[in-house]
Every structure is written in structure tokens, then in C-alpha cells.
Amino acid sequence: MHIQDGVLSPVVCAATGAISLGAVGYSVHRLKQSVGDRTIPLTGMMAALVFAGQMVNFPIGAPVSGHLLGGVLAATVVGPWAGCVAMTLVLFVQWALFSDGGLFALGANVLHMAVIGSWGGHAVRLFVQRFIGDSRKGIVVGSVVAAWASVMAAAALFCLEFRLSWPPSEIDFSKVFTLMVSFHSLIGLGEALITGVAISFVLNQRPELISGSRRLSRGSSVETITRTLVAGLVIALTIAAFLSPFASNDADGLEAVLAMLNIDLNFTGSVPGLLEDYDKVPVPFAAWQSIAVSFAGIGGTLAVFVLAWLLGKALPAAPPSLSEAAGE
Amino acid sequence: MCHRWPPFAKLFAAIAMILAATCVPITHGPLVGIVACVIFFAHTLARIPLAYVGRRLLFFWPTLFLMAISLPLSQAGQKGWLLFVTILVRGTLSFSTALWLVNVMPFDQLLATLRRLRVPDVLLAILSLMYRFLFVLWDELDRMRIARSARLFRKPSLWETWRSAAHLVGRLLIRALDRADRIHGAMLSRGWDGRSRWIEQLREDRP
Structure with missing residues (x-):
């Protein structure tokens, strides 16, 4: 997930850096406003937890394993402002201690994982919760959907940044985005599953720890409108992720297919295994890859909702004391 | 000897090196070589063992390679090789610079x-x-x-x-x-x- 230096152009790095700086600055401002003395140890601990939680491996296939990103988890437990700050610090320390992710790309990374993950994830969760209710089921289902949407929105944003970074003559972006989106829909499923199971575990063991949801959803009307806007933005970006492969530039579909069929002639020599496979993909008509992406999108969406429903069912009925505990 | 530089000098040296590594166009071979030499020189100056840098790079390269190779692969090997090389070289250079900073600058000093x-x-x-x-x-x-x-x-x-x-x-x-x-x-x-x-x-x- 981490973007290294050199992937995005300096201008894009500067722009995303400026946006992230504003967003994180606002988060710090809100954090300072909220009751002071407990937030610092809580946020610091949350940041350390997300950092450590990213070390837990989730095996996918034999060599491949995924890990938690944690933006939605952090926002669910400590709220969007502290969650955003915690995620930002995690990303910063990952650069400063392990040189993971780039320095100039830090702005983009913060925007993708901290701002979209915490602000966006929080807004989407509350948006979903409005339909399901503030019960435990609502929290789990909301956070599962939010985790998935935040990863897809980040992928869409990355596609946009990548498109702006390089001249369109260099490569055909629609194919890169196809790869990117199908890859991230897998990552998003993993993130949704991990976040959902972890949150339902905490809800079962210590429900009072995740108590912010009720208090926060009773905000002023301006806050509600802003949150709805943010949620709408994230959902729009999620949809945009599946549309991004259609954003073709110069080469039209037929040309692309011809290029793909031609590859035998000049390229099998160097990387035989991979490219031969790629070549044998049946190409009945030009739009096959767009259709593949649409299927990935629909399948992914369905899988997330099934997942959310199953997790919601797996939870025991909420004890009556929860609403009081949450109302405090 | 880099360890005893004032902290600001270390930070700005690192930022300058990363900036140079990410801004020099890859087609200007000699210029990229000079930047790489400067970064390598900084590593030797700080007496960071080459084996250590190599070991970290071995962990780092697979992810960067996967990211970069997805570009030419998605173009069916037709285009995107220049971008592939750009991302690999810039990523490697900025990673080693950050590694240098991590080693000469303790966290509390940062x-x-x-x-x-x-x-x-x-x-x-x-x-x-x-x-x-x-x-x-x-x-x-x-x-x-x-x-x-x-x-x-x-x-x-x-x-x-x-x-x-x-x-x-x-x-x-x-x-x-x-x-x-x-x-x-x-x-x-x-x-x-x-x-x-x-x-x-x-x-x-x-x-």
C-alpha cells in the first residue's frame, strides 16, 4: 500500500502533501479542543497499536499474506480526529524508523490511509449505521462496509494521482488501473474482514471501549451534513474506482487488443511464463477487461455485504446495559 | 562522522538527496549516477555496513519490483519499461537515503x-x-x-x-x-x- 518516492511526480506530491497537511492540522485542532489530558496517552497508544497490529500476518495464499491497515479500526475506537492523527504518526514513524514509504510521498500516503481511512471511514460507518441502527450489529456492519469503501476510495485516488503524474503518451493507463482496482478489491476484502472480526471481538469482550458511536452521531446539524458529504465523497470515489479503467486515453480498445496479440512476436523471449499466460487470455471483444472489472466490482460489493450480514448475525444479541454504557 | 553533524544539517542533507533522486530525469544517466554516488558516499562517510544496506534492500526490492513490474505487464510488455526503470531507480535511491537518515539520526534527536x-x-x-x-x-x-x-x-x-x-x-x-x-x-x-x-x-x- 505504501507509495515510495519516485512513483508520483513532485507536483502531485506537493498537492497531496498540502491537502494532507490541512486535514491533519484540522484533526490536531479538533483533538486539542476535545477534553485535554486523556487524549494524548490514548492516541499514542492507539498509534502504537495500529503499528503493532500491522505486524500480524493474514495468510492469503502460500507466499502472499495481507495485513491490517487500521484506519477504520482506529476511528471506530478513538474517533475520527484522534484516529487520523494516530494513522498519520504511524505512517511517519514507518518512514522515520524503517524508511517504509517515501518522504515526499508521505502526503499521498497520509491522504489515502489516514484521512480517507479515518475521516472517510468514520463518515461511511455512521452513514451505514443510520440505516441499521446504533446497535452492535450496526457498528460491525458499518465498519465492515467502511473498511472496504475506504480501501477502494484510496485506490481510486491513487489512480487519479498516478494519471496526473505521468504523460499520457508513456503508457495506457486504463490497463494499469484495471490491475490496480482488481488488486485493491482483494486488499479491501481483507481489510473489511479483519476490521469486522476485530471490532466484533472487542464488542463481545469489552463493549464499553467502543462507545463513541452514539455520542458522536448526536452532533450538531452542521456536523451531520459535513459527515454526510464526506461519506458521499468516499462512496463516489469507491464507485469511481470501478469506473477508472474506462478512463482510457489515446489508444482505443481495438488497438490495445492488437498490441496484446502481437506480443508473441517480440516479447516471449525475455519473460516467457508470465507473458504467455497473459497472451492466452481469451479476447472475444475489445471491452473484455472493462467487463472483468465490473464483475470484480459487483462481486466485491456482494461479498462485502454477505460478510457484513454474516458478522452481524454471528454477534449475540446486545445486552440491555449497552445503550446506557454507550450513552455516557 | 555524519553522526556528529548538527541535526538540521542531517535532515536537510537527506531531504536534498531525496529531492535530487526523485527529480532528476532517468534519461540523464550521468546525473543519476552522480546522485547515486553522493548517496553512496554519505553511507560510507557514516560507516554504515554495506551488508546491512544490502540486507534491507533485499527486503525492500520485492515490493517495489512488484509495484513497478505491474506497469509494463499491464501493457503486455509493450510500453512502460522506462517508467518501470524510473520507479525502481528512484525508489531505491530514496530508500537508501532514508536508511542513511535513520542510521545517523536517533529518534529522540529527530x-x-x-x-x-x-x-x-x-x-x-x-x-x-x-x-x-x-x-x-x-x-x-x-x-x-x-x-x-x-x-x-x-x-x-x-x-x-x-x-x-x-x-x-x-x-x-x-x-x-x-x-x-x-x-x-x-x-x-x-x-x-x-x-x-x-x-x-x-x-x-x-x-
Whole structure:
């Protein structure tokens, strides 16, 4: 997930850096406003937890394993402002201690994982919760959907940044985005599953720890409108992720297919295994890859909702004391 | 000898090197070579063992390579090789520069430098707390992992692995929040009033 230096152009790095700086600055401002003395140890601990939680491996296939990103988890437990700050610090320390992710790309990374993950994830969760209710089921289902949407929105944003970074003559972006989106829909499923199971575990063991949801959803009307806007933005970006492969530039579909069929002639020599496979993909008509992406999108969406429903069912009925505990 | 430079010099040297590495066009071969030489020279100046850098690069390259190779692969090997090389070279150079900074700049010195750059106190307080307890949580995670594998007698299915890993995260979360409460109590009993105080100059004077 981490973007290294050199992937995005300096201008894009500067722009995303400026946006992230504003967003994180606002988060710090809100954090300072909220009751002071407990937030610092809580946020610091949350940041350390997300950092450590990213070390837990989730095996996918034999060599491949995924890990938690944690933006939605952090926002669910400590709220969007502290969650955003915690995620930002995690990303910063990952650069400063392990040189993971780039320095100039830090702005983009913060925007993708901290701002979209915490602000966006929080807004989407509350948006979903409005339909399901503030019960435990609502929290789990909301956070599962939010985790998935935040990863897809980040992928869409990355596609946009990548498109702006390089001249369109260099490569055909629609194919890169196809790869990117199908890859991230897998990552998003993993993130949704991990976040959902972890949150339902905490809800079962210590429900009072995740108590912010009720208090926060009773905000002023301006806050509600802003949150709805943010949620709408994230959902729009999620949809945009599946549309991004259609954003073709110069080469039209037929040309692309011809290029793909031609590859035998000049390229099998160097990387035989991979490219031969790629070549044998049946190409009945030009739009096959767009259709593949649409299927990935629909399948992914369905899988997330099934997942959310199953997790919601797996939870025991909420004890009556929860609403009081949450109302405090 | 880089270790004894003033912290600002180290930070700005690193920023300048990363800037050079990411801005020089890849087609200007000699210029890229010069930047690479400067970074390599900085490493030798700081006496960072070559084997160490190599080992870190071995861990780093596969992910960068996967990211970069997806470009030409998605173009069916037709276009995108220049971009592939660009990303590989720039990524490698900026990674080694960051590695240099990590090695010549201890974390508390970095904190002091950030403080002098007027990063908000709240952020620094959270950052120092996070850094302090990061390793504690890692140790805790390790113990939980050992406990889990000690009680596991067969190979778990994929779903079981996932569930137990997510429960590991959840359990760690509960423990971390409890620890945060205890820390908060300990801070209160030592007169914490929500403002952070820093011992100035302490880290600066140390070589």
C-alpha cells in the first residue's frame, strides 16, 4: 500500500502533501479542543497499536499474506480526529524508523490511509449505521462496509494521482488501473474482514471501549451534513474506482487488443511464463477487461455485504446495559 | 562522522538527496549516477555496513519490483519499461537515503529537531508516547503469538487462522487501551495537566 518516492511526480506530491497537511492540522485542532489530558496517552497508544497490529500476518495464499491497515479500526475506537492523527504518526514513524514509504510521498500516503481511512471511514460507518441502527450489529456492519469503501476510495485516488503524474503518451493507463482496482478489491476484502472480526471481538469482550458511536452521531446539524458529504465523497470515489479503467486515453480498445496479440512476436523471449499466460487470455471483444472489472466490482460489493450480514448475525444479541454504557 | 553533524544539517542533507533522486530525469544517466554516488558516499562517510544496506534492500526490492513490474505487464510488455526503470531507480535511491537518515539520526534527536521546526506539541507528545510503547506492544504481540502456537496442535484452516489473527489484534487493542488508562493514571499522579514539557538541549549536546 505504501507509495515510495519516485512513483508520483513532485507536483502531485506537493498537492497531496498540502491537502494532507490541512486535514491533519484540522484533526490536531479538533483533538486539542476535545477534553485535554486523556487524549494524548490514548492516541499514542492507539498509534502504537495500529503499528503493532500491522505486524500480524493474514495468510492469503502460500507466499502472499495481507495485513491490517487500521484506519477504520482506529476511528471506530478513538474517533475520527484522534484516529487520523494516530494513522498519520504511524505512517511517519514507518518512514522515520524503517524508511517504509517515501518522504515526499508521505502526503499521498497520509491522504489515502489516514484521512480517507479515518475521516472517510468514520463518515461511511455512521452513514451505514443510520440505516441499521446504533446497535452492535450496526457498528460491525458499518465498519465492515467502511473498511472496504475506504480501501477502494484510496485506490481510486491513487489512480487519479498516478494519471496526473505521468504523460499520457508513456503508457495506457486504463490497463494499469484495471490491475490496480482488481488488486485493491482483494486488499479491501481483507481489510473489511479483519476490521469486522476485530471490532466484533472487542464488542463481545469489552463493549464499553467502543462507545463513541452514539455520542458522536448526536452532533450538531452542521456536523451531520459535513459527515454526510464526506461519506458521499468516499462512496463516489469507491464507485469511481470501478469506473477508472474506462478512463482510457489515446489508444482505443481495438488497438490495445492488437498490441496484446502481437506480443508473441517480440516479447516471449525475455519473460516467457508470465507473458504467455497473459497472451492466452481469451479476447472475444475489445471491452473484455472493462467487463472483468465490473464483475470484480459487483462481486466485491456482494461479498462485502454477505460478510457484513454474516458478522452481524454471528454477534449475540446486545445486552440491555449497552445503550446506557454507550450513552455516557 | 555524519553522526556528529548538527541535526538540521542531517535532515536537510537527506531531504536534498531525496529531492535530487526523485527529480532528476532517468534519461540523464550521468546525473543519476552522480546522485547515486553522493548517496553512496554519505553511507560510507557514516560507516554504515554495506551488508546491512544490502540486507534491507533485499527486503525492500520485492515490493517495489512488484509495484513497478505491474506497469509494463499491464501493457503486455509493450510500453512502460522506462517508467518501470524510473520507479525502481528512484525508489531505491530514496530508500537508501532514508536508511542513511535513520542510521545517523536517533529518534529522540529527530523529535527535538521537529520541535524546533515548530511541529505542534500535542503531536510530538503523542509521537514520543507512541515510540515509547511501540516496542512494549511488539513484545506483547510476540508473547501472544508464542502462547497461541504453543496451544495449537494442528494446522489450522484458513478461516481459523484469520479469526485467530483478528482476535489477536482485538485482544491487543483491549490490552493497549487498558494500558493507556493506567498510563493516564500514572501521569495524573505525577502532576500531568495536559501540557507537555521538554528537556531542552539535553539531546542536542550529546554527540
